Amino acid sequence: NAGVTQTPKFQVLKTGQSMTLQCAQDMNHNSMYWYRQDPGMGLRLIYYSASEGTTDKGEVPNGYNVSRLNKREFSLRLESAAPSQTSVYFCASSRHRDRDYEQYFGPGTRLTVT
């Protein structure tokens, strides 16, 4: 039972390059989330998926796209990376049923865009 896994752990991109961050959970959770964390700004929601087959924008969706591939997997894509997207990215999942909203976070991906 690995919980929430993310790949890669670290990545350096040049401006304009694209990449996909992968996330998977093995807890049969319904909801999945992508956050970015910048110093002094807490965590900000990029996109979320309330259930398989649905995705919605969060607080800071510009420059990102997501895919809920199946119940287990939720990927985040940067089509044309910019230095402002340098951040730590966390994926999370939650059961989100019966008042159980606890979020389980992955270990994070540290992305630098030069």
Add this chain to the structure above:
Amino acid sequence: GQQVMQIPQYQHVQEGEDFTTYCNSSTTLSNIQWYKQRPGGHPVFLIQLVKSGEVKKQKRLTFQFGEAKKNSSLHITATQTTDVGTYFCAGQDTGNQFYFGTGTSLTVIP
């Protein structure tokens, strides 16, 4: 838009002193959660509060949810060095979105 403000941003305490961090939302929340993040780590869930005026305790930690469901606090009694980290509140609106506070970084001086 929705905002969750958290104060203080930093707190240094002597080991054994108490510590409190506060969260305030601009709108009514359906529930609020608290997380702890150690340096270099990921947020780890501590607790969830759902009811107006709710108070929950976990050993030395006391969590409160305001009557109007717009504010919350976390109080640690007699801090220990193991309490070091950043504490975040996360408020959920009536949909599925969570809004995290900016966090309070706690340093405990032995």
